[in-house]
Amino acid sequence: MNKQSRRYFIQKIGATATMLPLLAPLDLFADSAGHQNQPMLRVALMGLGNYASRVAKAMQDCKFAKITGLISGTPEKLRDWGSTYDVPEKNRYNYSNFDQIKNNPDIDAVYIITPNALHHSQTIRVAKAGKHVICEKPMAVSVEEGKEMVDACKKANVHLLIGYRMHFEPKTLEIHRMRANDELGAINFFQGQCGFKIGNPNQWRLNKDLAGGGSLMDIGIYAVNGARYMVGEEPIWVTAQEIKTSREKFKEGVDETILFQLGFPSGAVASCLSTYNMNFLDRFFLSGDRGFAELQPATGYGPIQGRTSKGPLTQAHTEHQTLQMDAMAQIILKDHKPTIAVDGEEGLKDLYILEAIYNACKTGARQEILLPQPHK
Known part of the structure; x- marks a missing residue:
């Protein structure tokens, strides 16, 4: 490399170094998928049935939400889903012990995807554990149950969102x-x-x-x-x-x-x-x-x-479900207001x-x- 080429190379490197602080928010902190590094809503899925499978697959394309926990009454599902979605065993729970999510910093919210009649009690338990609730529709099987769910989440100062995709x-x-x-x-x-x-x-x-x-x-x-x-x-x-x-x-x-x-x-x-x-x-x-x-x-x-x-x-x-979970993450993490309430x-x-x-x-x-x- 001659002197002129070396001088040009050094000038280019210097210019690039000067620009690094400006480029950093756009490039240096991008993740492998090309998304900007920013807070992610860490979600435990409760009820690992057919619809939860659809949610889980769609969440792989989310920019602001990811699966970090699993709750099921079937040990085989916990094992298989844990392996598929890289959820460690310490973040897998059953219906008897999921109240312990209270002490798990890896989980911010629980998406309840169980039969309708279970939503009421499960929502109240999740709220008492201090985690945000995303609940499939219908949110409950009666007005009285719905009121109690709303009150429980307000008392716990957590969000209650309904799965209106x-x-x-x-x-x-x-x-x-x-x-x-x-x-x-x-x-x-x-x-x-x-x-x-x-x-x-x-x-x-x-x-x-x-x-x-x-x-x-x-x-x-x-x-x-x-x-x-x-x-x-x-x-x-x-x-x-x-x-x-x-x-x-x-x-x-x-x-x-x-x-x-x-x-x-x-x-x-x-x-x-x-x-x-x-x-x-x-x-x-x-x-x-x-x-x-x-x-x-x-x-x-x-x-x-x-x-x-x-x-x-x-x-x-x-x-x-990709759109829904990204939007709900923004509601919970950044207090965004959706066009249609959820x-x-x-x-x-x-x-x-x-x-x-x-x-x-x-x-x-x-x-x-x-x-x-x-x-x-």
Whole structure:
């Protein structure tokens, strides 16, 4: 290397060294995946079933959340999942001893993915252990249980978030934006159809003691919740009708098919269907006096498809649980405010409406809905 080349090389090195402090936040602290090093929400998954498998796989692409703990009643699952997701044995718990997470600094939050009737007691135990709670929907099987969960998490000063993955789905959010910006005009009608033919008659979803109900609790809640964020109002009344074709499969307290209608303060109405006995029902339709929006499929794992009076929706698909867990990490770690709420109060509102729907089915009479007022 001649003098001129050496001088040029030294000058370049000096310039690069001068720039290092400026480049560091962008490059030097990036992780192997190219993400910036920043706080990660360390999550223990509770209930290692089919849906937890989907969550766990999706979380491998998260930027702000990672799996650091496991809770299950099946030792084999703890062993296999621990190996797959690199969770050390000290961070694996069963349903009897998971209160010990209180003393585990590797865990910030627990994602409860167990049968509906277990959410209440498990949420309260996690809150008492001082960890944040992410709970699958429906958050509980009654309003009373939901209230106790909200109160327990407030008392423990931990977050309670409900697994409303559609609140972070891009096409859903685009329709929400259009409605909020008055691009569809005054909303007058919403239709939500949620259904499939359920299989194994011995599964927990058809057990009243574990599910707290039937199709309405499992998939009808998507239409209940969707009606609220699509219309942009809270319903004030409901009428409903239950249809049951097999009392052997759908025993007392386990609904097969429910049609329900919601009324809103503006005069808008919703017509919805929840069923465990009809396939190909996964559609939302929103009508305003200047436009419409439609999603079909609307709540499946994706990709969601949609169109509006302005044309097709083209937002890219990302695994819903990846988006959900990254967003929830930002809510917990940085107090971010989501476009559509996912906190315990949001889940509690749905429970009020679910109970009103069941009462309307039982009595045959219209039920008035009085939702709790937000805390000030």
